[in-house]
Amino acid sequence: MSEYLLQMKGIDKSFSGVHALDHVDFAVRPGRVMCLAGENGCGKSTLVKIISGVYTRDEGEVYFEDKLIEHITPAEATRLGIQVIYQDLSIFPNLTVMENLAINSEITANRKLVNKKRWEETAKEALSKIGYDIDLYAKMGTLSVADKQLVAICRALLFNAKLIIMDEPTTALTKKEVDALFRTVRQLKESGIAIMFIGHKIEEIFEISDDVCVMRNGKNVFLGETRGLERKDLIYYMTGREINDDFFVPKNISEKPVLEVDKLSLKNHFDDISFKLHKGEILGITGLLGSGRTELALSLFGLEHPHSGKIIMNGREVKIKSPQQAQSLKIGYVPEDRLTEGLCLAQPIADNIELSSLKRLSKGGLIKKETIYRDAQIWVDKFKIKTDDARKNANTLSGGNQQKIVLSKWLATDLEVLVLNGPTVGVDIGAKQDIHALVHELANEGLAVIIISDDLAEVVVNCSRVLVMKAGRIVGEMEGKDITEENIREIIM
Ligand SMILES: Nc1ncnc2c1ncn2[C@@H]1O[C@H](COP(=O)(O)OP(=O)(O)OP(=O)(O)O)[C@@H](O)[C@H]1O
Numbered sequence: 445m446s447e448y449l450l451q452m453k454g455i456d457k458s459f460s461g462v463h464a465l466d467h468v469d470f471a472v473r474p475g476r477v478m479c480l481a482g483e484n485g486c487g488k489s490t491l492v493k494i495i496s497g498v499y500t501r502d503e504g505e506v507y508f509e510d511k512l513i514e515h516i517t518p519a520e521a522t523r524l525g526i527q528v529i530y531q532d533l534s535i536f537p538n539l540t541v542m543e544n545l546a547i548n549s550e551i552t553a554n555r556k557l558v559n560k561k562r563w564e565e566t567a568k569e570a571l572s573k574i575g576y577d578i579d580l581y582a583k584m585g586t587l588s589v590a591d592k593q594l595v596a597i598c599r600a601l602l603f604n605a606k607l608i609i610m611d612e613p614t615t616a617l618t619k620k621e622v623d624a625l626f627r628t629v630r631q632l633k634e635s636g637i638a639i640m641f642i643g644h645k646i647e648e649i650f651e652i653s654d655d656v657c658v659m660r661n662g663k664n665v666f667l668g669e670t671r672g673l674e675r676k677d678l679i680y681y682m683t684g685r686e687i688n689d690d691f692f693v694p695k696n697i698s699e700k701p702v703l704e705v706d707k708l709s710l711k712n713h714f715d716d717i718s719f720k721l722h723k724g725e726i727l728g729i730t731g732l733l734g735s736g737r738t739e740l741a742l743s744l745f746g747l748e749h750p751h752s753g754k755i756i757m758n759g760r761e762v763k764i765k766s767p768q769q770a771q772s773l774k775i776g777y778v779p780e781d782r783l784t785e786g787l788c789l790a791q792p793i794a795d796n797i798e799l800s801s802l803k804r805l806s807k808g809g810l811i812k813k814e815t816i817y818r819d820a821q822i823w824v825d826k827f828k829i830k831t832d833d834a835r836k837n838a839n840t841l842s843g844g845n846q847q848k849i850v851l852s853k854w855l856a857t858d859l860e861v862l863v864l865n866g867p868t869v870g871v872d873i874g875a876k877q878d879i880h881a882l883v884h885e886l887a888n889e890g891l892a893v894i895i896i897s898d899d900l901a902e903v904v905v906n907c908s909r910v911l912v913m914k915a916g917r918i919v920g921e922m923e924g925k926d927i928t929e930e931n932i933r934e935i936i937m
Pocket residue numbers: 459460462463464482483484485486487488489490491830831839840841842843844845
């Protein structure tokens with residue numbers, strides 16, 4: 445027996461015109477955490493889909509417990525003990541936790557009769573395995589992403605998983621939730637399960653992984669132990685360049701505010717919030733989950749309705765009751781949950797980017813297709829969206845590249861105020877820097893930007909002013925050089 449649970453040699457895979465995997469080698473050992481890292485579109489999800497039998501490899505060999513697996517189907521992968529937790533978590537939102545946990549074992553056991561008692565036992569057993577307590581009768585759709593994920597992990601354990609693959613599990617989690625997830629991962633690892641973790645956050649890779657595989661453009665660039673690997677080397681392997689995030693230097697902040705929020709309150713979420721936003725500045729609003737930061741942002745876009753206070757645009761009081769109204773006031777909002785909001789996957793990339801700027805592009809009500817593609821191409825180039833043709837559907841893109849489309853959709857619109865909620869969630873560090881640079885450029889051209897984020901490093905690099913929220917109130921404000929992670933952390937808790 446070799447020391448490996450899974451070994452892959454010379455894996456090759458092409459989609460029409462795209463060489464997604466170019467003779468990739470990969471191996472995972474039991475009881476260890478392997479991180480698969482690399483920029484958006486480098487081939488991570490494709491490799492996972494080959495392991496789990498969703499895609500068939502064009503070339504190469506796959507060994508599981510030293511046995512050559514000629515053809516992997518999803519059923520074969522499950523039988524071997526391979527379980528994938530995809531980003532969408534493949535849960536049934538309308539069913540309860542219990543039903544979600546039991547449903548697959550019911551199906552595999554080919555039982556036709558529903559036995560509530562047995563379902564409950566199955567579900568309880570699964571939850572106890574990771575020492576996790578939750579209401580079995582809660583509807584899945586009402587749970588937080590973190591809880592959904594733990595339920596998905598439990599479900600994997602019910603299949604006697606030997607290898608659990610998690611595709612960017614931390615993307616939508618807060619720091620606290622990431623810590624909880626990592627505790628569970630360590631527990632699984634101690635029980636001898638191999639974990640494959642896809643991600644591109646440097647800190648997380650160093651915190652959780654034993655081994656790292658870095659890919660770039662479908663090729664292996666590093667495969668080895670995490671210990672001994674230097675931070676700057678890892679970044680270089682991932683991006684092929686040195687990354688120095690440049691701080692935002694505001695060039696011309698307008699004297700008059702473009703947006704004023706005056707004593708705004710929303711029951712149970714925030715209270716007595718007042719601030720001013722000027723053209724040319726990037727205002728950060730940070731706070732822990734539940735501090736009211738997201739509800740405040742949603743109020744500016746007509747998705748929450750404050751019960752008292754005023755919103756003033758260019759000196760005039762406005763009522764923002766709907767996103768349409770916000771848009772007509774030239775306020776844009778990029779949601780946090782971009783994976784599910786604001787993207788038509790079965791439509792061309794270009795149409796997605798141009799969706800909210802159709803008015804600008806139309807002359808007398810008519811829009812020429814070429815105009816859409818020409819305009820969209822500018823954003824494809826600016827954001828380095830990995831595609832050879834913007835006419836292709838959005839679902840041919842990798843996850844991170846889909847996120848870039850949602851962002852470009854808003855940046856392509858003619859706006860005065862742009863609210864970004866977690867602007868770089870899910871994008872790799874190279875793209876992150878590109879997005880930051882672009883937002884700096886837009887601010888310096890006169891856009892007023894609000895960044896809502898609990899990624900303190902992101903707030904520090906990008907904001908000229910920061911408001912810290914806690915329990916629905918503004919508890920601190922910082923400007924310029926005073927904006928440091930330590931200063932924010934001191935008052936955020
Ligand atoms: N079904 C498909 N049809 C055509 N091209 C595809 C398909 N799936 C993936 N690709 C292409 O293969 C390449 C690798 O994509 P993949 O999804 O594996 O990237 P990734 O490393 O998971 O990226 P991300 O970090 O953005 O999720 C990309 O260029 C992508 O556009």
